[in-house]
Amino acid sequence: MLIDGRFAAVLTFHDVAREESGGFIRHLAPRHGLERVMIVSGDREAEVRRLADAVAIRDARGAVSPEEKLAIVRAETARAKTLFVGDGINDAPALMAATVGIAFGQHSDITSEAARVVIVDSSLAAVDELLHVAARLRRIALQSAIGGMAASVAGMGIAAAGLLTPVAGAMAQELIDVVAVLNALRAARPPRVLTDFD
Secondary structure, eight states: OEETTEEOOOOOOOOOOOTTHHHHHHHHHHHHOOOOOEEEOSSOHHHHHHHHHHTTOSEEEOSOOHHHHHHHHHHHHHHSOOEEEEOSGGGHHHHHHSSEEEEETTSOHHHHHHOSEEETTOOHHHHHHHHHHHHHHHHHHHHHHHHHHHHHHHHHHHHHTTOSOHHHHHHHHHHHHHHHHHHHGGGGSOOSOSOOOO
8 A cells, every 4th residue: 555655554355254154164064964174275375274264174275276176176076975166267177077066156157057056146055055955855856766666566576476466566556656756746845944054
């Protein structure tokens, strides 16, 4: 900053962690089973470390190039399923390499195209909603698929033993199908809990 043509001060600006960040990070492991959380950023190392400390993230890497970010995500994805959240054009390759890439906002068509999910309002609450909805849909799909197949196999066994006539077997199969479809329709109802972090 200059005052009367003389150097007077240095203005520094810091990224500030979102108010809800700490609670969101803390609840990921117990509620959603995420074993490890990392910050991988192109920002200065000191800034990234400061943000990581503010939200209790141990693994923080700053001054990372897009190529290095991609290599990190690929290496982590080779070890386990990964969820990558990014908001810049430089994040596009990493978003594609992760098991699930989530783009924050609509700052770039490239980022939006690279991600599997785009969250328009850029809130961590929206990410939590996504995790809850996805887990519920998966649970309902597995119930319908596995439950329907198990009931059908049991019905075939009963029919093979001669305890079920062909007509009764066909009616039983229809009933199993109807129950599986009705269970799947539960997915249309929104879950009771969409966010559960402080």
